[in-house]
Amino acid sequence: xxxxxxxxxxxxxxxxxxxxxxxxxxxxxxxxxxxxxxxxxxxxxxxxxxxxxxxxxxxxxxxxxxxxxxxxxxxxxxxxxxxxxxxxxxxxxxxxxxxxxxxxxxxxxxxxxxxxxxxxxxxxxxxxxxxxxxxxxxxxxxxxxxxxxxxxxxxxxxxxxxxxxxxxxxxxxxxxxxxxxxxxxxxxxxxxxxxxxxxxxxxxxxxxxxxxxxxxxxxxxxxxxxxxxxxxxxxxxxxxxxxxxxxxxxxxxxxxxxxxxxxxxxxxxxxxxxxxxxxxxxxxxxxxxxxxxxxxxxxxxxxxxxxxxxxxxxxxxxxxxxxxxxxxxxxxxxxxxxxxxxxxxxxxxxxxxxxxxxxxxxxxxxxxxxxxxxxxx
Numbered sequence: 001x002x003x004x005x006x007x008x009x010x011x012x013x014x015x016x017x018x019x020x021x022x023x024x025x026x027x028x029x030x031x032x033x034x035x036x037x038x039x040x041x042x043x044x045x046x047x048x049x050x051x052x053x054x055x056x057x058x059x060x061x062x063x064x065x066x067x068x069x070x071x072x073x074x075x076x077x078x079x080x081x082x083x084x085x086x087x088x089x090x091x092x093x094x095x096x097x098x099x100x101x102x103x104x105x106x107x108x109x110x111x112x113x114x115x116x117x118x119x120x121x122x123x124x125x126x127x128x129x130x131x132x133x134x135x136x137x138x139x140x141x142x143x144x145x146x147x148x149x150x151x152x153x154x155x156x157x158x159x160x161x162x163x164x165x166x167x168x169x170x171x172x173x174x175x176x177x178x179x180x181x182x183x184x185x186x187x188x189x190x191x192x193x194x195x196x197x198x199x200x201x202x203x204x205x206x207x208x209x210x211x212x213x214x215x216x217x218x219x220x221x222x223x224x225x226x227x228x229x230x231x232x233x234x235x236x237x238x239x240x241x242x243x244x245x246x247x248x249x250x251x252x253x254x255x256x257x258x259x260x261x262x263x264x265x266x267x268x269x270x271x272x273x274x275x276x277x278x279x280x281x282x283x284x285x286x287x288x289x290x291x292x293x294x295x296x297x298x299x300x301x302x303x304x305x306x307x308x309x310x311x312x313x314x315x316x317x318x319x320x321x322x323x324x325x326x327x328x329x330x331x332x333x334x335x336x337x338x339x340x341x342x343x344x345x346x347x348x349x350x351x352x353x354x355x356x357x358x359x360x361x362x363x364x365x366x367x368x369x370x371x372x373x374x375x376x377x
Contacts (some may be wrong), residue, residue, distance in 0.1 A: 035134065038261060038312075039094035045255040046101050046307065052235055052245035056163035057109035061241045065104040067113050071120035072100030079129045095134045099123050102142040102307060105242025106300070106347075107149075109161050115153060119145040139354045140314050143347045150347075160238035162201040171231065176222045177201045177238065203238040204228075204298040205343040208290055224290040232297035243303040253306040262310035265322040270305040271296060273330025281338065289338045301333065304346035314354045321357075321364040328353045 053061045076096040080087045090096075103119050127144030131137045150157045165171060178201050207223050231237065235245030243249075256262045275292040282289050295301065309315065309329055316325050329349045336345025 035093040035095065039098045041259040041261055042098050042256070043094065043101060045252040045259070045261075046098075046105065046242075048248035048251045049105055049242040049245065049303070050101060052248035053105060053109070053241035056235050056244060057161060057241060058164070060110035060161070064107055064109060064111060064116060064241060065101065068104035068107070068116040068120060069097060069100035071117045072096045072103065072124055075120045075124040076129070079125055083129070085133075090133070093134065096124060099128070099141050103145050105303065106142060106146045106240050108157065108159055109241050111156050111159075115149060115156055118152065119149050122148040135313055137313055138357070139351055140308050140311050143308060143351050147347050147351060160201055160203055162199060162238055163236050163244060165236045166201065166238070167199070171236065172227050173222050176207055201238045203343070204232060204294065205337065208294070209343040219287045220290040220294070224294045229293055229297060232294075237298060239298075240300060240303070243300040246297055246302055249302040249306055256306065256310070261312070262306075263315070263319065263322045265319060266310045266315060266326045267305040269323050269326035270309055270329050271301060273327050274301060274334050277331065277334040278338075295337065299337075299344045300346045304350055305329075309350050314357060316357055316360045316364065318361065318364045318366055321360045324360055324364065325353050325357065328356070
């Protein structure tokens, strides 16, 4: 049976038969994807970064990932039990598992078990469930947990271990990152680490923030050069478990785009803004900050831009809004990295812009078809 009547009315326009129309409330577009399927796709996209983290940092990184996954799922189950919500139905959407995996990738390798435990409680309870659960949180839960840990446990959250390959004799600039050069004999000035003692190192951003002032471009030349760029890109640098390996993060970003789960504008404009601003500042004042390539390959910029700034719940819904949101994240990140007391600013920038998302959506949301602004009387 045809939807349209055979009669022509209103100047020859064929109108639908009212008996064949279905009246329903919005939304009128539907999809076969549900919360659990979306979260599984996100987990698949995170697997390359997680695997790279385990490869470069070994068993301690794997333990942190397992702790974080278990603690986040348990934290959600306990909250649902206390609040009288269906426990299994809430856990089965896999959002707690995504939070746990992302939280682990934002932690230093080798932290004690109670660090991901506290982070899970902060992320699930304070960052998500207190607002009503999935879809109602104004801030990214993972970043709520990470920033809370930075404030509560700053020493543990800034203790970094060297990645695989950093202690080899072929790794350039050992002493710049606080590592002992294995090609040289051990002396009293460079004592050998005792068995079982944690070997630590500095991150590239940490070294840059404390670099000895030198004239012009020579201040950062030890850590900002083509040889070091290659090491950073591969993942041979100190940092959080999931933020060091650029190829793994880029592969995860491509998967998210192919799964149609993120707006490509957010990571592109976020990283692009940091690159443009640092390039301008470095050009006019090379003694102030390293090159833009250094900033793009170090720290949590790629991890934050690809996996956390693109969160569906806490990012704008319009394309223009995503651009404004991403540029704001990039500007704040650059300001904190160069002039702030903390060498990394990705987490703080995303949380700050999360607070502005409702305002951004109000300004840049698309006008509905046929909408006319009501005239003020």
